[in-house]
Amino acid sequence: MSASSIASAPLKTILCGEHAVVYGYPALVTAIDLRVRVLSEPLPVGIIEVLSEGFGSWREYALNVAKLVEKRRLKHPLQYPIVAVYLTSRYIGEEPGSRVVVKSPAPDGSGLGTSAAVAAACICATAIRYGFNLTPPMIANLVQLCERFVHETPSGIDGTAVTYGGTFVYKRDEGPEFIDAKPLRLVVAFTGIKHRTADLVRRVRRLRAKNREYVDTIMAAIGEIAQEAARAAVQGDLSLLGEQLHANHLLLRQLGVSSKELDRLVETALNAGSYGAKLTGAGGGGCIIALVDEDVQYRVLASLQNVSASTWLVVTNAQGVHREDISEQ
Ligand code: PMV
DSSP states (O other): SSSSSSEEEEEEEEEEEEEEEGGGGEEEEEEEEEEEHHHHHHOTTTTTEETTTEEEEEEEEEHHHHHHHHOOOSSSTTTTHHHHHHHHHHHTOOOOOOEEEEOOOTTTTTTHHHHHHHHHHHHHHHHHHHHOOOHHHHHHHHHHHHTTTTSSSOOOOEEEEHHHHHHEEEETTTTEEEOOOOOEEEEEEEOOOOOOOHHHHHHHHHHHHHHHHHHEEEEEHHHHHHHHHHHHHHHHHHHHHHHHHHHHHHHHTTTOOHHHHHHHHHHHHHHTOOSEEEESSSOSEEEEEEOOOTTTHHHHHHHHHHSSSEEEEEBBBBBOOOEEOGGGG
């Protein structure tokens, strides 16, 4: 067992297809080069502790974590990485005793898959410290187990993106199909409003119950857009991809998951010369993405900085979860 280890996992963004993916249509998803980093250190057996810049610290006896896992009831966001460490230790047959220090570039509830990335990095760092190199399918399974504590029915998108990285078309019953997409530049802008995915999924379900034909037509159109966008991403056709992103945003508005804050950010990105922009993730708050190239990236970034809580200039197709060299930190 080594003294300490570090792992990192990427955040993700849904390029096209959110909500429709819940009803079996394809979504286009990519990992971005914003990474959650986790340092794992030994503690006496039976104690798990997490330290996080934004949330402070939390210490729990492994016995209590076992009860949380059984009841699937978390009282605090910091219990989530604790559960990830606990499940990993149990999985590899070790008695848990760890401190994890978590550094995330974006808050939870922003639609960028922060919770899954935290889980993946905690799982990878913990396993490495005990001398285990878990395979990606093992990590993806453990992330999915953890995700059930946060989302009622996680689709598997976030777990796939943070574990494997890259860009893929995801269908609920078929899983991911990785595509050879060109790396894209995106400006990601956060409204500052956190969302709860389950609430928005429920909102769409209620709308569908009232007006099934209308909602199903929108879902089918979103599915077409996601396939078309995947082809544009492979060809590196930014104009076409930008059009698809914007068309997808308008359809998500019709589903009632956009907001005046999201619409304002999308409008700002378009006016500043973005190829296309849309809300990403469940909506209601969270983030937008704006497709840019080297020529317009700083203009779009500067415009969005004036009206957003946070902004990031990112590149897609990032690597999945992996070990980091501790001497370079
Ligand atoms: O906001 P996020 O990253 O939780 O994305 C939710 C995407 C949905 O399609 C709305 C739900 C899902 O499980 O796929």
